[in-house]
Amino acid sequence: MSDHDHDHDHERTVAPMVDEITDFxxxxxxxxxxxIEKGIFxxxxxxxxxxxxxxxxxxPAAHLVAKAWLDPEFKKLALAExxxxxxxxxxxxxxxxGWGTPSDxxxxxxxxxxxxxxxxIVCALCSCYPRPILGNSPEWYRTPNYRRRLVxxxxxxxxxxxxxxxxxxxxxxxxxxxxxxFMVMPLQPEGTEDWSEDQLVEIITRDCLIGVALPKAGVTTxxxxxxxxxxxxxxxx
Amino acid sequence: MSTAAERAAQLELVARLKSAYPELPDAxxxxxxxxxxxxxxLKPVHDVGGEPDAPMKYENxxxxxxxxMTYVICEVLGxxxxxxxxxxxxxxxxxxxxxxxxxxxxxxxxxxxxxRVLVEKHHIGxxxxxxxxxxxxxxYAGGLxxxxxxxxxxxxxxxxxxxRNRHAEEADGKGDPQCxxxxxxxxxxxVGDPVVVRELPVIFYTRTPEYVRGAKGEIxxxxxxxxxxxxxTWDRPVKPEWFYVVKFNMxxxxxxxxxxxxxxxSTEIPxxxxxxxx
Numbered sequence: 001m002s003d004h005d006h007d008h009d010h011e012r013t014v015a016p017m018v019d020e021i022t023d024f025x026x027x028x029x030x031x032x033x034x035x036i037e038k039g040i041f042x043x044x045x046x047x048x049x050x051x052x053x054x055x056x057x058x059x060p061a062a063h064l065v066a067k068a069w070l071d072p073e074f075k076k077l078a079l080a081e082x083x084x085x086x087x088x089x090x091x092x093x094x095x096x097x098g099w100g101t102p103s104d105x106x107x108x109x110x111x112x113x114x115x116x117x118x119x120x121i122v123c124a125l126c127s128c129y130p131r132p133i134l135g136n137s138p139e140w141y142r143t144p145n146y147r148r149r150l151v152x153x154x155x156x157x158x159x160x161x162x163x164x165x166x167x168x169x170x171x172x173x174x175x176x177x178x179x180x181x182f183m184v185m186p187l188q189p190e191g192t193e194d195w196s197e198d199q200l201v202e203i204i205t206r207d208c209l210i211g212v213a214l215p216k217a218g219v220t221t222x223x224x225x226x227x228x229x230x231x232x233x234x235x236x237x
Numbered sequence: 238m239s240t241a242a243e244r245a246a247q248l249e250l251v252a253r254l255k256s257a258y259p260e261l262p263d264a265x266x267x268x269x270x271x272x273x274x275x276x277x278x279l280k281p282v283h284d285v286g287g288e289p290d291a292p293m294k295y296e297n298x299x300x301x302x303x304x305x306m307t308y309v310i311c312e313v314l315g316x317x318x319x320x321x322x323x324x325x326x327x328x329x330x331x332x333x334x335x336x337x338x339x340x341x342x343x344x345x346x347x348x349x350x351x352x353r354v355l356v357e358k359h360h361i362g363x364x365x366x367x368x369x370x371x372x373x374x375x376x377y378a379g380g381l382x383x384x385x386x387x388x389x390x391x392x393x394x395x396x397x398x399x400x401r402n403r404h405a406e407e408a409d410g411k412g413d414p415q416c417x418x419x420x421x422x423x424x425x426x427x428v429g430d431p432v433v434v435r436e437l438p439v440i441f442y443t444r445t446p447e448y449v450r451g452a453k454g455e456i457x458x459x460x461x462x463x464x465x466x467x468x469x470t471w472d473r474p475v476k477p478e479w480f481y482v483v484k485f486n487m488x489x490x491x492x493x494x495x496x497x498x499x500x501x502x503s504t505e506i507p508x509x510x511x512x513x514x515x
Contacts, residue, residue: 021377024345025386028303030369031351032310032388034361039396041317049313053305099408099416102315102322106412107461124286124446124504126330127343136308140295142343144285151286151448152487155496160292171500173487175286177444178480178505179414179463227297232386234302 022231052096054235057135058206060089061183064110064133065209066200069188075112078185082108091133104131105179111172111211112185118165119172119184120158120211122150130181134209140224141210151175161212161223184211191217256335279440280447282338283330287448287491302386304344311347318401320354323469327442328353360399402472414463417477421462424479424508430456431514432483434506442470445510449483452490453514457503458482465507478508 036043064085068075078085083093083106093106100106108130111119123129124147129137140146150157154171158164165171174182186208192200192215207213207222239247261269270278314320320328329350330338337346355361377384408416426432436451437443444466460480468475487500494500 018380019382020380021374021386022303024301024307024342024348025303026370026373026377027348027352028306028310029373029386029388030366031348031355031361032306033373033390034366034369035310035314035355036388036390037392037394038360038399039394040319040355040360040399041313042393042396043390045317046309046313049309049316050306053309053312094410094412097316097405098410099405100412102312102413103325105322105414107414124448125283125444126326136300139298139343143293143295144339145290145293146295148285148288148290149292151446151502152491153495154487154500154502156292160295167497171487171496173500173502175446175502175504177446178460178466178507180460180482180505222297224295224297226294227299230299230301230304232302232381234300234305 025232048096052101056131056133058209059201060086060091061130061133061206061209062201062204063089063197065185065204066197068185069200070197075185078110079112082110085110086133089133093132095132101132104129104181107180108133109180109182110185111174111182113187115187116168117170117172118211119174119182120150120154121174121176121182121184122147123177124148124151124175125177128176128178128181130183134183134206138206138222138224139228158212161207163213183209186211186215189215189217254336254340256339276439281331281439281442282333282335283326284443284447286446301344303348304342307344307348307351310351314351314354316405317396317399318403318405319358319360319399321402321404321469321472323466324354324472325350326444326466327470331442358400414461414477414480417462417464419462420477421479421508424459426456426459426479426481426508426511426513428456428459432456432481432511433514434483435510435512437510443467445506446504449485449490449504449506452485454483454485456481457484460505463507465509480505480507481511483511 032046035041064078067088068078074085086093086108093108094100113119127137127142129141146157151173154173155165176182192203202220203215203217205213205215205220205222207224208215213223257263258274311325315322315325329346332353333346333349337349341349352366356363356366431453432455433453434445434449434451458481460482462477462479463469464475464477482503483506484501484503487496487502488494488498490502
């Protein structure tokens with residue numbers, strides 16, 4: 001087959017790719033410039049919030065759960081005073097403003113799984129998520145699809161994540177639609193009894209803390225790993 | 238500059254964007270609409286819980302720089318008293334209307350909300366925003382070509398005259414909702430109380446999902462005091478009220494529920510929406 005044994009318009013398909021600025025990039029830059037010029041906020045305030053937002057992620061939440069598995073007293077604290085317990089893993093819910101991150105509020109609660117109850121979180125109205133301790137939510141968590149279906153067909157949705165729960169286990173869906181932010185504390189899996197905190201943290205993935213997966217010895221990645229690349233990526237998420 | 242053919246093509250594209258019942262004409266006369274359809278049109282579009290949908294492939298998404306910057310600008314505007322988070326949630330998730338809500342990327346709506354609130358509250362003029370957008374576009378005419386995406390403010394303004402809310406001062410050192418503690422009076426319900434969610438008429442905004450309205454549940458937790466979303470979203474000075482986490486049996490809540498008889502769902506509801514089921 002020769003190179004030109006096909007039927008298409010070369011002028012269109014071989015035109016040089018122009019790396020154009022996108023509509024939302026234009027709007028974001030324009031708004032940020034005007035805000036700074038008008039003193040609505042300062043460049044320094046914007047920089048501080050950017051630095052804060054770049055360092056959040058699921059690691060502190062995994063440490064919190066590992067510590068709770070290893071120390072029953074800490075588990076009690078985590079369930080009774082979750083924001084106090086968060087400080088032990090380096091998260092102060094009042095940061096960085098002195099009253100928290102405006103979109104996340106400061107009403108954090110941890111949902112502990114039991115041998116008969118499995119918890120899973122969703123925000124059917126938007127994407128409420130405990131960002132200060134778990135980082136930004138994954139794209140799929142924010143889709144209307146997950147939000148529509150999890151509140152009504154939780155077992156089917158969980159099965160799509162490979163999590164098949166027996167009938168003896170009660171599914172408890174937590175739709176966090178106001179000011180509370182929740183995360184799940186799964187049960188410590190078998191075969192990890194003598195593990196260290198750092199070993200345990202490896203298997204406490206973000207998906208386990210949302211409740212769409214269960215921790216398992218040997219499994220250290222999230223269920224959903226396919227990632228759409230950004231056109232012009234930033235430093236977070 | 239666009240060609241006449243390009244303009245026609247764009248108009249054709251917009252014309253195919255449907256957010257209406259196909260059996261009804263555009264702008265139907267009143268006799269063509271029943272109560273259920275009016276309710277559907279007026280339903281706050283963010284309230285998608287329980288609407289049927291088919292499985293799809295779930296994916297992660299690497300953040301675009303602008304998505305991250307959009308999140309940051311929203312948080313800075315909250316921090317500096319330009320809006321409450323509840324204003325942002327309404328403007329970006331509901332006021333955008335159904336076509337934009339379902340049609341734009343998640344952070345695209347956040348960014349539209351930033352433009353909207355700054356224009357509505359007279360912090361910037363729409364004309365100067367348009368001009369600045371044109372200027373930014375011109376800076377990158379011909380593509381990025383190695384240039385980075387960056388904001389280049391021409392000056393740093395004096396923010397002392399900017400109109401701000403008092404939320405930062407009120408919540409400083411306490412947090413939100415802690416800043417409203419002690420203002421709601423006695424809680425009407427206690428843990429274990431059976432309640433029914435009222436079926437209040439809804440226009441414009443609420444955070445009480447449609448799927449629990451009219452349903453019977455049980456108080457799982459007395460959560461905190463806060464203004465209800467319907468007032469807080471316009472930053473009206475109102476008396477805070479008690480919020481409750483209410484638990485519902487899913488088999489009772491959803492007709493034809495396919496899970497077990499003991500699966501449950503909990504959601505947070507302010508006191509005004511609840512009445513005793515005793």
